[in-house]
Amino acid sequence: MTLDNAPLTKKDLKSDQDVRWCPGCGDYAILNSVQGIMAGLGIPRHQMLFVSGIGCSSRFPYYMNTYGLHSIHGRAPAFATGIKTANPELSVWMVTGDGDGLSIGGNHFAHILRRNVDVKILLFNNEVYGLTKGQFSPTSPQGMKTKTSPMGSVERPMNPVSFALGCGASFVARTIDTHQKHMEQTLLAAAHHKGAALVEIYQNCVIFNDGFIEGVAEKSVRDEKTIDLRPGEPLVFGKARDKGLKMAGWEPAIVEAAQADTWKADHASPGPAFAMAQLQNQAGMPRPIGIFRSVAAPLFDQGMNEQVQKSIAKKGRGSLKDLVYSGEMWTVG
Amino acid sequence: MSTTRASNAELPLQQYENIVIRFAGDSGDGMQITGNQFTHTAAVIGNDLATFPDFPAEIRAPAGTVPGVSGFQVRFSSSDIHTPGDQPDVLVAMNPAALAINVKDLKTGGIVIVNTGQFGERDLAKAGLASNPLTDGSLKAFRVIEIDINQRVKEALTGSPLTPKEVQRCKNFYTLGLMYWLYNRPLENTIKWLGEKFASKPDLRDANTKALQAGFNAGDIQELFQGRFEVAPCASMPKGTYRNIMGNEALAMGLVAGAELAGVPLFCGSYPITPASGILEQLASYKNYGVLTFQAEDEIAAICAAIGASYTGHLGMTSTSGPGMALKSEAMGLAVSLELPLVIVDVQRGGPSTGLPTKTEQADLLQAIFGRNSEAPIPVLACSMPSDAFDCAIEAVRIAVQYMTPVILLSDGYIANGSEPWRLPKIEDLPRFPAKFLTKVPEGGFMPYARDDKRARPWVKPGTPELEHRIGGIEKSHLTGNINYDPLNHEFMVRMRNDKVMGVRDTIPTPKPKGPDSGDLLVLGWGSTAGSIASAVEVVQARGRKVAAMHLRHVWPLPKGLDAIFARYRAILVPEMNLGQMARILRSEYGGVNFVSYPKVQGQPFFTAELVTKIEELLETKR
Ligand SMILES: Cc1ncc(C[n+]2csc(CCOP(=O)(O)OP(=O)(O)O)c2C)c(N)n1
Ligand code: SF4
Ligand SMILES: [Mg+2]
Numbered sequence A: 001m002t003l004d005n006a007p008l009t010k011k012d013l014k015s016d017q018d019v020r021w022c023p024g025c026g027d028y029a030i031l032n033s034v035q036g037i038m039a040g041l042g043i044p045r046h047q048m049l050f051v052s053g054i055g056c057s058s059r060f061p062y063y064m065n066t067y068g069l070h071s072i073h074g075r076a077p078a079f080a081t082g083i084k085t086a087n088p089e090l091s092v093w094m095v096t097g098d099g100d101g102l103s104i105g106g107n108h109f110a111h112i113l114r115r116n117v118d119v120k121i122l123l124f125n126n127e128v129y130g131l132t133k134g135q136f137s138p139t140s141p142q143g144m145k146t147k148t149s150p151m152g153s154v155e156r157p158m159n160p161v162s163f164a165l166g167c168g169a170s171f172v173a174r175t176i177d178t179h180q181k182h183m184e185q186t187l188l189a190a191a192h193h194k195g196a197a198l199v200e201i202y203q204n205c206v207i208f209n210d211g212f213i214e215g216v217a218e219k220s221v222r223d224e225k226t227i228d229l230r231p232g233e234p235l236v237f238g239k240a241r242d243k244g245l246k247m248a249g250w251e252p253a254i255v256e257a258a259q260a261d262t263w264k265a266d267h268a269s270p271g272p273a274f275a276m277a278q279l280q281n282q283a284g285m286p287r288p289i290g291i292f293r294s295v296a297a298p299l300f301d302q303g304m305n306e307q308v309q310k311s312i313a314k315k316g317r318g319s320l321k322d323l324v325y326s327g328e329m330w331t332v333g
Numbered sequence B: 001m002s003t004t005r006a007s008n009a010e011l012p013l014q015q016y017e018n019i020v021i022r023f024a025g026d027s028g029d030g031m032q033i034t035g036n037q038f039t040h041t042a043a044v045i046g047n048d049l050a051t052f053p054d055f056p057a058e059i060r061a062p063a064g065t066v067p068g069v070s071g072f073q074v075r076f077s078s079s080d081i082h083t084p085g086d087q088p089d090v091l092v093a094m095n096p097a098a099l100a101i102n103v104k105d106l107k108t109g110g111i112v113i114v115n116t117g118q119f120g121e122r123d124l125a126k127a128g129l130a131s132n133p134l135t136d137g138s139l140k141a142f143r144v145i146e147i148d149i150n151q152r153v154k155e156a157l158t159g160s161p162l163t164p165k166e167v168q169r170c171k172n173f174y175t176l177g178l179m180y181w182l183y184n185r186p187l188e189n190t191i192k193w194l195g196e197k198f199a200s201k202p203d204l205r206d207a208n209t210k211a212l213q214a215g216f217n218a219g220d221i222q223e224l225f226q227g228r229f230e231v232a233p234c235a236s237m238p239k240g241t242y243r244n245i246m247g248n249e250a251l252a253m254g255l256v257a258g259a260e261l262a263g264v265p266l267f268c269g270s271y272p273i274t275p276a277s278g279i280l281e282q283l284a285s286y287k288n289y290g291v292l293t294f295q296a297e298d299e300i301a302a303i304c305a306a307i308g309a310s311y312t313g314h315l316g317m318t319s320t321s322g323p324g325m326a327l328k329s330e331a332m333g334l335a336v337s338l339e340l341p342l343v344i345v346d347v348q349r350g351g352p353s354t355g356l357p358t359k360t361e362q363a364d365l366l367q368a369i370f371g372r373n374s375e376a377p378i379p380v381l382a383c384s385m386p387s388d389a390f391d392c393a394i395e396a397v398r399i400a401v402q403y404m405t406p407v408i409l410l411s412d413g414y415i416a417n418g419s420e421p422w423r424l425p426k427i428e429d430l431p432r433f434p435a436k437f438l439t440k441v442p443e444g445g446f447m448p449y450a451r452d453d454k455r456a457r458p459w460v461k462p463g464t465p466e467l468e469h470r471i472g473g474i475e476k477s478h479l480t481g482n483i484n485y486d487p488l489n490h491e492f493m494v495r496m497r498n499d500k501v502m503g504v505r506d507t508i509p510t511p512k513p514k515g516p517d518s519g520d521l522l523v524l525g526w527g528s529t530a531g532s533i534a535s536a537v538e539v540v541q542a543r544g545r546k547v548a549a550m551h552l553r554h555v556w557p558l559p560k561g562l563d564a565i566f567a568r569y570r571a572i573l574v575p576e577m578n579l580g581q582m583a584r585i586l587r588s589e590y591g592g593v594n595f596v597s598y599p600k601v602q603g604q605p606f607f608t609a610e611l612v613t614k615i616e617e618l619l620e621t622k623r
Helices: A024-040 A057-063 A076-086 A098-104 A106-115 A160-166 A180-192 A221-226 A270-277 A300-315 A319-325 B033-044 B098-106 B120-128 B149-156 B166-167 B171-182 B188-197 B200-219 B248-261 B276-283 B299-311 B320-337 B364-370 B386-404 B415-419 B488-508 B527-542 B562-567 B582-588 B608-622
Strands: A049-054 A067-070 A093-096 A119-125 A172-174 A197-202 A226-229 A243-248 A252-254 A288-295 A329-332 B013-015 B017-027 B046-054 B069-077 B090-093 B111-115 B144-146 B228-230 B240-246 B267-272 B294-297 B316-318 B342-348 B378-380 B406-412 B419-423 B470-472 B519-527 B547-552 B554-556 B569-576 B593-600
Touching: A024 A057, A024 A119, A024 A180, A049 A057, A049 A076, A057 A067, A076 A093, A076 A098, A076 A106, A076 A119, A076 A300, A076 B267, A076 B294, A076 B299, A093 A098, A098 A106, A098 A119, A098 A160, A098 B149, A106 A119, A106 A160, A106 B299, A106 B406, A119 A180, A119 B200, A160 A172, A160 A270, A160 A288, A160 B470, A160 B569, A172 A180, A172 B386, A180 A197, A180 A288, A197 B188, A221 A226, A221 B171, A221 B562, A252 A270, A270 A288, A300 B294, A329 B046, A329 B248, B017 B033, B017 B098, B033 B046, B033 B069, B033 B171, B033 B188, B033 B240, B033 B419, B046 B415, B069 B316, B090 B171, B098 B111, B098 B120, B111 B171, B149 B166, B149 B171, B149 B200, B149 B294, B166 B200, B171 B188, B171 B200, B171 B228, B188 B200, B200 B562, B240 B248, B248 B267, B248 B276, B248 B316, B248 B342, B248 B386, B248 B406, B248 B415, B267 B299, B276 B294, B276 B406, B294 B299, B299 B316, B299 B320, B316 B320, B316 B386, B320 B342, B320 B364, B320 B406, B320 B470, B342 B415, B364 B378, B364 B554, B364 B582, B378 B386, B386 B406, B386 B488, B406 B415, B406 B527, B415 B527, B519 B527, B519 B608, B527 B547, B527 B569, B527 B608, B562 B569, B569 B582, B593 B608
Parallel strands: A049 A067, A049 A093, A067 B470, A093 A119, A119 A197, A172 A197, A226 A288, B013 B228, B017 B090, B090 B111, B111 B144, B267 B294, B267 B316, B316 B342, B342 B406, B378 B406, B519 B547, B519 B569, B569 B593
Antiparallel strands: A172 A288, A243 A252, A329 B240, B017 B069, B046 B069, B046 B419, B240 B419, B378 B554
């Protein structure tokens, strides 16, 4: 990637379009943080490209003064894969929602992670379909009452982090829209990861699911109710940072801070990350945020282009003549 | 069997203008290879030819059963031909099932070569036959040549290191050798091919070569036939360098050539589906032409990735068949709205749903032209012959790049797997249409939806400084491309996109009727009916009838000047392999013209004879 001489500011990354999210929507804070960290990446604006699907969250590219593609519902991973493979020089970012990425686009979402296409993926999880006005989504909790589930949703929710780990994702993280500092450091880590990097962002929908994550994310309870997974640092949490997590047999258990295990995001197995992702289903356990997994893996886009280069090196760059005048030929006359 | 020697020279060599052979056997019998080898040799000798493989949808249905029969028809000729022929002169039947389902197509008096080694009671039962056709008199109308190929191959390969099962797999080359003898063909080509194919398996190479020679010698030393036949090289083939080409191959090559002629790299996003998979496979072998092939997780991802690649300045393309087209339609609408170049190849097969995956049909025409939500116009082209797929693919790329639009290219199972000799074009004669990328801010500022004289918007590669812009599926403002929900702007943009696509007519030629300039009947075809129509019209013209044939390559928009042509004929016959979809379009576009629809939806191309009958019938009623 070429470095521009003049460093970018956050303002340089704001497009001239009016932002049309509802006042108070968590999407604003995410946009602000993304513009903030991207300005500091040393990547010129014209090398940045944002791709999205459909949903409130997927309007994101219109607000970035970079290249952008607002595509169709659920398919952003496929567009991103085509873009990054065709031009690996670009810094490609994908924005999706819990409905866009996990219901209609679940298939593509799995495959971009599995292939490890070098794309940064921001999944705005508001546990609801925002743009279509409040139906339950694949991440909505069981029992959630919406217009399409007046007696409460019967479905069991899916956990985006567990799903991504199951797909073999090389980078999986989680953050919260209202926790700017944490969001920015998580986004930065994703930006610097080589490969598909998924960041699940809890995002408040003030209209259709207001406060759904307040129980763990609200500032006054956050330190008690969440635990930040920082590679190389002990697994401690609590306002006084007095509690910790330790693997006891196959399960993490709450222990005193001094006995906490040190978090590692690059275990050979995704098992520990998976155990962390499932913590939220156990009463009394903190909700993990931060970096679940970060491992090196071969890049799809690079592999595809290397094959082209290898083939050219071996056979020589084919010409039109080589193409047409091939196979078993004969002449008449 | 008699072992009396009869040398080559003693047997009469009868000359034929053209011959149609059908090789038929179990899917595992290697009939496609046999047919292809016979074809290659005929091509190299200089015959004109056309082939028609016909294989089952199942890879290996139970051996010996009717659903497991695989066939390959080849017609080779000393004169110009357009189709693989209606009825075989010769049928090679490797088992009872192959005989049972193919013999009804054979010409009366035709030759059936039967492998009696596969005609035991169990074989007959597997084929569902109550009696043995070899003894029950049902083959009276034909000349039956019985030969125990199983046994002959076994004898020919005594001492071979192969297992008995492997030895039996050489049966097809024995059969091929026999046919080479019968039609006085050289063995060299196939021997060379075996050498290359089995370079790392010398035992297989030697055994198959030996089987081939044994089959050839059997013709010589055993009185199986009363004589040999010869089909001279085709003298009317225009001068030039030729190769044999299959439709899918030609189409893939045309896409690579098209991208090269536009000066942009090719990106193929595709998902395997019969009969289109060959295009993805072929393109995957063209990496040294800078081609990127992405086997996506489904047809939707395939087209979406291709659109993404087009956004970056590649020529994105995707290949599929009917069911895949259905999945791609939402993304095609996006491509219409984004106004990016894209080629969508639909190799049509029998439908609806899974339908007849390995059989041919032309019933996706209306889907291609109209099958999207809202007003989403896309130019549509259709290939007529295997070699024409090359030119059509180049033309599809030209339109896509010059008009910044998705283009649909229709092929079908008949073209995809059929083959014919292709006179290779001179490279300098190929059209050139270099893509023009906008690389800096033009005077007056950058407008992503400004338009040129073809109403095409600028193509900008992401990565270009100062031209950052956002595109998407929401309606856009004229010029700026910003989101716009204004009613009048919407109608303006709907009309603009439509006018742009209809404007393609300015750069396509008006087709010309072949035959009389006016008269009783014009037979109008599109897609793969071209060969059958040309053959049938030639037959009727030779009988002194005022009938012309015309072919449409551009099926949407239709070329200019058709109304004037239609006005010169009393009726227009439109044969097509659907229930009359093109006829329906023509009726709505050209009121007052007498279009006669002639549909056939059997998973099979039109026979020349049935078209001749239909044409003559129409001429009679016209009198
Ligand atoms: C093919 C298709 N089906 C349905 C829709 C309607 N639709 C638009 S957005 C959406 C759900 C979006 O939910 P989510 O991804 O969670 O995004 P949010 O609005 O919550 O950010 C749906 C169902 C559509 N645009 N396209
Ligand atoms: S509906 Fe919800 S998610 Fe959508 S913009 Fe409004 S607050 Fe944000
Ligand atoms: Mg949502």
